[in-house]
Amino acid sequence: MNISGRLCVVVGGGLVAERKVGGILNADGLVRVVSPVVTPGLATLAEHHTIEWLQKDYSQPDLDGALLVFAATNNSHVQQAVCRDARMAGLLINVADTPEACDFQVPAVVRRGELTLGVATNGASPAVAAMVRRRLEQEFGEVYGVLTVLAGLIRVQLLAEGRESGEVKLLFEKILCDDIVQWLQQQRWDEVQQHVETILGWSPGMVREVLNKVIS
């Protein structure tokens, strides 16, 4: 889902709310927090105007303009009220303490530029989702963001050349070998250049142009 520039309302200001806010900001969403009290982390974000903070108890108009709603208070009556109001307004809601009431659940996420890895357990064990996320962070370092930029630039060019999708698929099977990750990691650009040139039959200048964009 693309929430870039769209308003997400988080009701509650504890550590759970803070984590949901972090996820929304990482996805470039806009945040409104509604809570009489918030964590120091959320207070700092509000001071810097990174988020809007309505320092009050929740009421229905707080949801105005929202795309998504997160109910993250420690009060079940408030949770139910937020849930009911969101449903009435046709908004999608995440209810932190009631998985079965969620229209959507929040996965554990690793971001590497354009590449996003999400881990979900359908609510069975968020702790397992977090554990797998930590392992993925180790396995898939920043180099995968670089790889994604490179492959994206090559792909745009191949599509502009009018190559058919079957051919594009086969070319990427060859380009995305295990070695390329290591070459990028070690900044062995000559090897990357040679590899891409051989597979695509592009001129050295054309490949260099793409690599320069990746390096910059």
Ligand SMILES: C[C@@]1(CC(=O)O)c2cc3[nH]c(cc4nc(cc5[nH]c(cc(n2)[C@H]1CCC(=O)O)[C@@](C)(CC(=O)O)[C@@H]5CCC(=O)O)C(CC(=O)O)=C4CCC(=O)O)c(CCC(=O)O)c3CC(=O)O
């Ligand atoms: C259904 C869901 C709804 C939603 O919130 O979207 C939900 C519900 C609940 N979580 C609870 C507990 C914990 N949640 C975490 C952590 C995370 N919880 C997240 C998502 C989700 N949690 C959705 C399902 C996702 C899925 O499994 O697919 C993550 C992945 C994403 C995020 O929140 O950003 C984030 C890890 C992020 C990361 O580290 O990368 C920890 C661990 C910790 O805090 O370190 C604990 C304690 C250990 C444990 O219980 O496992 C409780 C009991 C509350 C209580 O006991 O009061 C409920 C309610 C219930 O189950 O009834």
Ligand SMILES: NC(=O)C1=CN([C@@H]2O[C@H](COP(=O)(O)OP(=O)(O)OC[C@H]3O[C@@H](n4cnc5c(N)ncnc54)[C@H](O)[C@@H]3O)[C@@H](O)[C@H]2O)C=CC1
């Ligand atoms: N989904 C998840 O990932 C997890 C969910 N939970 C659940 O999430 C909920 C919140 O957990 P914490 O952040 O640790 O709680 P917390 O007790 O630290 O924070 C609760 C927040 O709710 C706010 N609040 C209370 N009444 C309010 C009202 N009328 N209007 C607006 N805000 C109000 C308080 O000001 C406070 O900021 C709990 O119900 C907990 O069971 C807990 C762990 C993980």
